[in-house]
Amino acid sequence: xxxxxxxxxxxxxxxxxxxxxxxxxxxxxxxxxxxxxxxxxxxxxxxxxxxxxxxxxxxxxxxxxxxxxxxxxxxxxxxxxxxxxxxxxxxxxxxxxxxxxxxxxxxxxxxxxxxxxxxxxxxxxxxxxxxxxxxxxxxxxxxxxxxxxxxxxxxxxxxxxxxxxxxxxxxxxxxxxxxxxxxxxxxxxxxxxxxxxxxxxxxxxxxxxxxxxxxxxxxxxxxxxxxxxxxxxxxxxxxxxxxxxxxxxxxxxxxxxxxxxxxxxxxxxxxxxxxxxxxxxxxxxxxxxxxxxxxxxxxxxxxxxxxxxxxxxxxxxxxxxxxxxxxxxxxxxxxxxxxxxxxxxxxxxxxxxxxxxxxxxxxxxxxxxxxxxxxxxxxxxxxxxxxxxxxxxxxxxxxxxxxxxxxxxxxxxxxxxxxxxxxxxxxxxxxxxxxxxxxxxxxxxxxxxxxx
Amino acid sequence: xxxxxxxxxxxxxxxxxxxxxxxxxxxxxxxxxxxxxxxxxxxxxxxxxxxxxxxxxxxxxxxxxxxxxxxxxxxxxxxxxxxxxxxxxxxxxxxxxxxxxxxxxxxxxxxxxxxxxxxxxxxxxxxxxxxxxxxxxxxxxxxxxxxxxxxxxxxxxxxxxxxxxxxxxxxxxxxxxxxxxxxxxxxxxxxxxxxxxxxxxxxxxxxxxxxxxxxxxxxxxxxxxxxxxxxxxxxxxxxxxxxxxxxxxxxxxxxxxxxxxxxxxxxxxxxxxxxxxxxxxxxxxx
Ligand code: SF4
Numbered sequence: 001x002x003x004x005x006x007x008x009x010x011x012x013x014x015x016x017x018x019x020x021x022x023x024x025x026x027x028x029x030x031x032x033x034x035x036x037x038x039x040x041x042x043x044x045x046x047x048x049x050x051x052x053x054x055x056x057x058x059x060x061x062x063x064x065x066x067x068x069x070x071x072x073x074x075x076x077x078x079x080x081x082x083x084x085x086x087x088x089x090x091x092x093x094x095x096x097x098x099x100x101x102x103x104x105x106x107x108x109x110x111x112x113x114x115x116x117x118x119x120x121x122x123x124x125x126x127x128x129x130x131x132x133x134x135x136x137x138x139x140x141x142x143x144x145x146x147x148x149x150x151x152x153x154x155x156x157x158x159x160x161x162x163x164x165x166x167x168x169x170x171x172x173x174x175x176x177x178x179x180x181x182x183x184x185x186x187x188x189x190x191x192x193x194x195x196x197x198x199x200x201x202x203x204x205x206x207x208x209x210x211x212x213x214x215x216x217x218x219x220x221x222x223x224x225x226x227x228x229x230x231x232x233x234x235x236x237x238x239x240x241x242x243x244x245x246x247x248x249x250x251x252x253x254x255x256x257x258x259x260x261x262x263x264x265x266x267x268x269x270x271x272x273x274x275x276x277x278x279x280x281x282x283x284x285x286x287x288x289x290x291x292x293x294x295x296x297x298x299x300x301x302x303x304x305x306x307x308x309x310x311x312x313x314x315x316x317x318x319x320x321x322x323x324x325x326x327x328x329x330x331x332x333x334x335x336x337x338x339x340x341x342x343x344x345x346x347x348x349x350x351x352x353x354x355x356x357x358x359x360x361x362x363x364x365x366x367x368x369x370x371x372x373x374x375x376x377x378x379x380x381x382x383x384x385x386x387x388x389x390x391x392x393x394x395x396x397x398x399x400x401x402x403x404x405x406x407x408x409x410x411x412x413x414x415x416x417x418x419x420x421x422x423x424x425x426x427x428x429x430x431x432x433x434x435x436x437x438x439x440x441x442x443x444x445x446x447x448x449x450x451x452x
Numbered sequence: 453x454x455x456x457x458x459x460x461x462x463x464x465x466x467x468x469x470x471x472x473x474x475x476x477x478x479x480x481x482x483x484x485x486x487x488x489x490x491x492x493x494x495x496x497x498x499x500x501x502x503x504x505x506x507x508x509x510x511x512x513x514x515x516x517x518x519x520x521x522x523x524x525x526x527x528x529x530x531x532x533x534x535x536x537x538x539x540x541x542x543x544x545x546x547x548x549x550x551x552x553x554x555x556x557x558x559x560x561x562x563x564x565x566x567x568x569x570x571x572x573x574x575x576x577x578x579x580x581x582x583x584x585x586x587x588x589x590x591x592x593x594x595x596x597x598x599x600x601x602x603x604x605x606x607x608x609x610x611x612x613x614x615x616x617x618x619x620x621x622x623x624x625x626x627x628x629x630x631x632x633x634x635x636x637x638x639x640x641x642x643x644x645x646x647x648x649x650x651x652x653x654x655x656x657x658x659x660x661x662x663x664x665x666x667x668x669x670x671x672x673x674x675x676x677x678x679x680x681x682x683x684x685x686x687x688x689x690x691x692x693x694x695x696x697x698x699x700x701x702x703x704x705x706x707x708x709x710x711x712x713x714x715x716x717x718x719x720x721x722x723x724x725x726x727x728x729x730x731x732x733x734x735x736x737x738x
Binding site: 005006009010013014017018030031032033034035036037038040044045046047048049050051052053054055056058059094097098100101102103139256258272273275349352353355356357359362363364366367 | 591594595596597598599602616619620621622623624625626631633648650651652653654655656697699700701703704705707708709710712713714715716717718719721722723731732733734
């Protein structure tokens, strides 16, 4: 029976949904007469799914028919599931009609490997060319480059897309070899290198010659699956840092592994996706990108994994308590960024405002500083730092202010997905989730207070 | 995000007046450093930006910040005396010209954005700010923590945030070659949305209807106009093609959610329920 566009959309969106990278950021392009669309550099969310993720792009696979057999993937050859493929025209039309109704910022096109990487990429190029040239689409396009595609085709793809990405899939070569027998490490890193250098070359050209064709102007990103293989958080973070530095990636995305197959190489089917861990990785990723932290300041050989109860910045501050308090009116910008309760925006505001006038608590509050946390780490005009009673009671008070309530199932009767593993265990043993959260929280506070 | 020129075009007919009349607010004039007092008086003006500029004029000439400022829709009973502020384009023009001149372009822009705020006390906050601003000069913008400055930034942020949300959440429906959308914003966001959508859809005809303020932004034949309506507007119900795409979109939306990660609270923080009625895929979940 002929599949309708609706059938195809269901199948091909379902197969693509585990890819988490759905942003439309990084490109800024004004609309043009005779065309449709523009690109807005900060990115734009058009809706949010029931799991609270931003939907920015029409994220679909061109096809989910796959010649490869990656263990963690629903589309693998050996899995029995309905298959479909869009024709280039169907895809172009869908994109345009969605875009006109302001449902989306553009298209995120990825694909399983139909026949071979080159064959698939040629189909993708066809669809995107149609969209750009015949439909005059000027909005955002993110295309996924398939490992093993020849460099000539990658070069063509980069001229059609705003952003390219090659998924690194798993955080180490060993796991990759084990779970994706068809993908070699080299086949992932060589397109990454090619994209990085082509993108850099094109932005150099653009500065000289305005009409040069931009190659993936929004740069490249990648994604890896967390929790399908045994790497530690530290290994993942080091890898992430390396990717930013070496391949000038714009973003590294993490995706908590959701079991899709019974496989002895993988976690059991009833394993919960490690969402808290994913969340901590994103927090650490922010510290790398916006807070001037290095990976080995956040974690190290001795502490390979994140503290489930604290966000990485608060964790750092607790372990470096001797460096505080800092004087808000004098501390260097880098240090302001490290104060719990001060983010990049408020740090910038402080830097600007303290040139005009010496700042006190009221000013800080009005500038968006979260004093509940910051008070133990700063001094300012008329405020010599919050002093707590000496001894463990005082230390516990500080910890209590910093601790991440989300990890303790705070305020929820149902067990929250973000609860720390210890809470989940207690709850699994039959304890009321709320009580379990409370118990673990008190434990954690006592324990963390000793670390100060 | 949005151009200065848009704001001017929508907000301030006074802008096109000759900016020749030099205007220094009385508080700045030599020898008239009379302190500003909080007056037990209420101003009432006609809701327009020019009318507000006349409130500014009044506030400076009588060295007072009123207890409240009313518009015809925002009236309650009060024991305080009410001053009716008449809109005088010439006065308004003088005040407006002095913003850029005395306070700088950035301050002017801040004031105009704040005027779009949906807060009931925006005028009083703006008057307070202006008294400080004329005493300080353009440097007033750096007093981020000052009690008369911080609320301005808060209003600006609130408005800018809402604009950004609507940029994503607006849903057009096609009917007879025209794309139409309805929104229920808290702030008067249409002037700030205009550039984005005109730029994005240069070859389309579209309209966005702000049902809260009964205003409509119409873009037709490459020209945009903003009009305030006397009666509410209803858009035609979707035809077959339109319903088809709405179905596809809803299907896509529902397919995307990963059940193992369902997180209602997070969705509602990022996409508050007040937007849902205007969003194709969420309307049914209300
Ligand atoms: S190549 Fe891609 S689609 Fe195919 S099985 Fe591997 S991960 Fe899945």
